[in-house]
Amino acid sequence: MSAVIALVIFPGGVCILLAGMLYEWFDRKLVARFQDRIGPRWFQPLADTVKLLAKEEVVPDGVNGQLFFVLPVIALAGAMTAALYVPVFGLAPSFSFSGDLIATIYMLSLLTLCMGLAGANTLNRFSLLGATRTLTQLFSYEAPFLLALLGPAIVAGSWRISAIADYAADHWLILTQPIGFAVALIGLMGKLELPPFDAPEAETEIVAGALTEYSGRGLALFHLGKGVELVVGLTLVAAFYLGGVANPLAFFVKTLVILLGLAGLQALFTRLRIEQTVGLWWRYGALLVLVQFLALIVWEGWVA
């Protein structure tokens, strides 16, 4: 019974969706303030979702109807499932098993994969290009991001998120693994397709990328999925590097601090072309995280 409640209402389900919308609002408001604008009011993402759900969903010609219908659902389901294993709102994760770090990261990638498939499903040129770019970007940031999250796992000696979070609560890993933190932060931007890594949904080049043909319910579900992904990603980075999230207050403060940093980085840089993104990640990203790993291994070998 408590499992069902955790799945549907709190802390999963409805609550994580609302949290996703809240964090999306924070992000938009902060970016607007950096750009000297007022920014949207607090209920804007909720209003957007309600509006999209109320609109007609247009199914384009030539797509596989079942895939078109089911992909947004799978994407949102993946994101929400990932939320069950991370300590959202500062509470202990509802479910946890050894190795759930890998499962969580896979669930988050499921969202990106579904978006890529959704783009490849249609006959629209822009969607096909967007799908290609989404998948290319997935291949480039995934490895450094995963390795950056693996650093804390190695020092904590476990693959279980709750165990790593507990370990991190005593040791602030941002101080001992600063490079890992930087790569994790920027990798999060790549995962969420935030500028400067928003080539897959570059508005001025390919309209809306992989999601061009989606409207109404499908688009609403994808947006909700992105909001949830934002919360889960922030929780992971905060829990691992900023000393764990022991209670709701610490959770909100730490994730909002990271979000402030993300919003600042978003506002400051030009969008990169897709081959520049890949080049950046496979040259600097992978190199930095390997340097971090080397330092970790040497340290462990020295101390142990």
Next chain:
Amino acid sequence: MKLSTMWKDALGSLLRRPATEKYPFVRLRAPEQLRSQLHWDLEACTGCGLCAKDCPADAIEIITLDRKAKRFVFHYAIDRCTFCAQCVVSCRQGCLKMSNDEWELASLTKEPLRVYYGEDADVETVLAGAPEPDAEPAPGD
């Protein structure tokens, strides 16, 4: 070569008041020179009609009820006006003036956008014979 050149602007914008205003709740004052709704002075008008002839949008119509007694009605179509102020320049008697404050002229029906200036009795006479504002324009309009 710098990695980021606008970080000072970003920080400054974050800490200062934003540059945009919440319009319906905050209404800024327009400058004196702004060209908004046109106003007509009956006393000075001689009915020459140069304003109507020179208007690029056919927004002005001078309806002459009695030329000798200088009884005119000035029919002004705000929805056609482009606020260019050519009529103000063309008028030799200086009876036209553009106000600088009436720039919120949007309306859901056409009626408020067709304004008749003149003596009340004259305007009544003209309105009695005028077509409905929302009717289809006659061919050649």
Next chain:
Amino acid sequence: MPAKGEKFIIPIGPQHPALKEPGHFEFSVDGEMVTSASLRLGYVHRGIEKGTEGRNWVQALYLLERICGICSHVHATAYCLGVERLAGVEAPPRAQAIRSLVGELERIHSHLLWLGVAAHEAGFDMLFMHSWRDREVVMNLLEGFTGNRVNYSANVLGGVKCDIDARQTDAIVKGLEYLEDRTHHYLEVVTSDIMFLRRTRGIGVMTKDVAEKLGVVGPTARASGVARDVRVNAPYAAYDRYPVKLITATAGDLEARFIVRVQELFETYRVIRAILADLPEGELTVRMPRRIKEGETISRVEAPRGELFYFIKSNGSDTAERVKVRTPTLPNMASVLTLAVGHQLADMPMILTGIDPCFSCNDRMIVVRDEAGQASAWTWDDLRQYGIETYR
């Protein structure tokens, strides 16, 4: 996905977030590399040249002013200069100086707008928002002086209709100080921001020969080293009294186009200060006849985008016989097709924005002659009938 070697065509336009106005570009891509490009214009053809035939000289001025929103004043200036030349009158010196003043303020407005739009196409929204915030300064100056933020309607046949007093002069001088400060900052951003330069340096390179062969005009040509500017080569209005320096660059890539336009801003600030310091006294208008003498004339001015060309023909009545307009974007548009080949698709919006396109200015009627050399002209009713039948 089609097999390699097949044409995969990406349409940009007529409706696309990259374009502010409709125009249809078709890029054939292979992966992300563009292999060929083609263009179709005409979506914003409004029949303005035809419209001048039913209106008198004064009404036609306002119609022509609305060919474009950002370069409206230069259209009106070109027309007024041409008609005044036909009538054999010359506007008084104060009016000419005010015409140049508004023209230069409009140039600031246009270049700041372009800077923001180009930054937005590159994904650099910070520069977009900030340069548009600064553009509000110049729009408020223009509103305080002429009475409107766009389509200033400062010109009348025979002179100008708005005068400038000491208070507005002070406001302009103060506004220019603020803008000059910000422009220095933007020059630094455009030339030294690493990630922005990765999107602009070496992209869309056009050498001087190619520029001259394609006939490009304006800052696009000046960025490739072609030293042509109507204000310098054939001064009109008050530009012989307040000379302008010609700004060129040699690299010919996108970065050079940015640099040329930003440095033109500095030159514009200097010219405006020179005009304000030395404004001649006198009247604002001179009397113009309602019927213009028979004759034809041409009139060339420097719009913010390049050389604007007017041909005006009068048959002695109070309406124009023919007004022909050639706007600067038309020759520049062809250069996009040449430059696009060999670049990534992601660079296409930037290359297009680099020429500062104004599609509304662009669309004019083309006369097609058949083999016998016969040209046929359609009347208004013919055109209407054709439209009804085609789209039934």
